[in-house]
Amino acid sequence: MPFTRPTWPESARTAVLLTFDNFGESLDLIRFGHAGGASADGVYAPRRGVERILDLLDGHRLPGTFFVEGWNAARYAPLAREIVARGHEMGVHGWMHEAWEKLDVDRERALIHRATDTVAQVLGQKPKGWRSPGGETTPATLRLVHEAGYLYDSSFGDDDIPYAIKVAADGEATLVELPWSWSLDDAIFYGHAPRIAHPADVTRLWIDEFDAAHEMTGFFHLLCHPRFTGRPPRVRALHVLLDHVLGHTGLWFARCDTLAEHVATLSATPRYDAPAVAEA
Numbered sequence: 001m002p003f004t005r006p007t008w009p010e011s012a013r014t015a016v017l018l019t020f021d022n023f024g025e026s027l028d029l030i031r032f033g034h035a036g037g038a039s040a041d042g043v044y045a046p047r048r049g050v051e052r053i054l055d056l057l058d059g060h061r062l063p064g065t066f067f068v069e070g071w072n073a074a075r076y077a078p079l080a081r082e083i084v085a086r087g088h089e090m091g092v093h094g095w096m097h098e099a100w101e102k103l104d105v106d107r108e109r110a111l112i113h114r115a116t117d118t119v120a121q122v123l124g125q126k127p128k129g130w131r132s133p134g135g136e137t138t139p140a141t142l143r144l145v146h147e148a149g150y151l152y153d154s155s156f157g158d159d160d161i162p163y164a165i166k167v168a169a170d171g172e173a174t175l176v177e178l179p180w181s182w183s184l185d186d187a188i189f190y191g192h193a194p195r196i197a198h199p200a201d202v203t204r205l206w207i208d209e210f211d212a213a214h215e216m217t218g219f220f221h222l223l224c225h226p227r228f229t230g231r232p233p234r235v236r237a238l239h240v241l242l243d244h245v246l247g248h249t250g251l252w253f254a255r256c257d258t259l260a261e262h263v264a265t266l267s268a269t270p271r272y273d274a275p276a277v278a279e280a
Helices: 026-032 046-062 071-073 077-085 103-124 141-147 200-214 232-246 256-264
Strands: 014-019 065-068 090-092 162-166 174-175 221-223 251-253
Touching: 014 046, 014 256, 026 071, 046 077, 046 232, 065 071, 071 077, 071 103, 077 090, 077 103, 090 103, 090 256, 103 141, 141 174, 174 256, 200 221, 200 232, 221 232, 221 256
Parallel strands: 014 065, 014 221, 014 251, 065 090
Antiparallel strands: 162 174
């Protein structure tokens, strides 16, 4: 398929998204039934990690988008409101970080609405963006997210640039999709033992990813988790990456909602059918 570089505001060459997933212990409760022990480190994010990342973004005057589970938004409502008050966007990341691909349609619909309504109540504004836990979806996810009033989804990893995707095979309704890739997801490198990457190695990889995106695609989408990147040496490494990125001209740093609104106006935005589904 021929590639057309996206057109960004003010003739920017590359759009940059800085996104952050989960804060709080909801995933630990699903995995372990409690929020204690060495592996249950979700509470580190609201306790330390989120604030460090907010300070880093503020120091560079950069916008971010935080995707939060509805349960965590309710438990840490003051922190959720602080994130938005500091100029960042909050999207939704499931109710408790469920194994999303295993849900039946009724359960999925109920969880989407519960999470959406909870985040809207906490913030006093309806969220515009959805990212499924783990990036996993069902054949119904896009349709249900669209029905819930979302502007965009950010669960897929199947392109280098944003696009419009039909939410069902039998209709014309679309969502904007903001794709990401595992190579720009800190969980792959900073997850749990036995092997955790050195922050300098991750930074070198991400610098290469940015340089290639700036040269070839015009879209750079970083995905971090405050429970991982919020640790001191990793925040320092993120600072090094951002210094490198900011050393380039022709950049547009945007929140996901702002970028999705722009993409929706472009006539050249790629438009794809709903994902294929296996025959029964």
